[in-house]
Amino acid sequence: MPVEIGRRELLAALGSAAAWPLAARAQQPVAHVPRIGLLWPGVTPPMSPRMESFRRGLREQGFVDGRNVLIELRYAQQGPQRLADYAAEFVRMNVDVIYSAGDLAPKIAQQATRTIPIIAITDDILGAGLISNLSRPGGNITGLTILSPELSAKRLEVLKSVFPTITRVAALSDPSTGTAQALLTRNAALPQC
Numbered sequence: 001m002p003v004e005i006g007r008r009e010l011l012a013a014l015g016s017a018a019a020w021p022l023a024a025r026a027q028q029p030v031a032h033v034p035r036i037g038l039l040w041p042g043v044t045p046p047m048s049p050r051m052e053s054f055r056r057g058l059r060e061q062g063f064v065d066g067r068n069v070l071i072e073l074r075y076a077q078q079g080p081q082r083l084a085d086y087a088a089e090f091v092r093m094n095v096d097v098i099y100s101a102g103d104l105a106p107k108i109a110q111q112a113t114r115t116i117p118i119i120a121i122t123d124d125i126l127g128a129g130l131i132s133n134l135s136r137p138g139g140n141i142t143g144l145t146i147l148s149p150e151l152s153a154k155r156l157e158v159l160k161s162v163f164p165t166i167t168r169v170a171a172l173s174d175p176s177t178g179t180a181q182a183l184l185t186r187n188a189a190l191p192q193c
Contacts, residue, residue: 037090087112
């Protein structure tokens with residue numbers, strides 16, 4: 001003989017049946033979601049296409065921001081003196097890795113931690129004092145350096161070929177990223193003895 005149940009009883013039964021798997025899942029340990037602390041030296045967030053390329057590179061390795069990895073972006077919107085605060089914040093947050101760019105931001109990250117891995121994209125990783133040896137950097141920092149004294153000299157050579165009578169050249173640089181490129185350009189302009 002069929003049993004009649006009211007709408008309220010049916011909804012209550014379905015609600016408790018749907019909640020049971022959620023309660024069981026809540027008791028299981030939550031998987032760790034890696035966090036990347038992105039310490040950017042500029043006063044604005046990384047311009048396009050930098051962040052898109054960064055996220056695409058992560059996706060190609062199976063990491064999707066907001067799903068199985070979290071990117072914590074901090075940038076020097078109130079000046080480079082804030083970078084130390086952000087690096088300390090990353091240490092308190094216990095991020096899994098710090099990604100930084102320029103010569104200044106990686107140095108500040110390195111001063112904040114000797115244990116969290118730091119990935120640096122710099123003008124001159126050696127000249128900035130981030131490592132003491134290119135073949136064995138040691139410590140908790142690695143990355144890519146775009147040290148290119150040849151390019152600085154080549155740029156001046158091309159400029160001189162286009163404007164053969166040129167005697168003075170001004171080179172502008174962003175001090176928040178370091179002085180390596182400006183120094184390399186200056187050295188390339190000096191007469192070779």
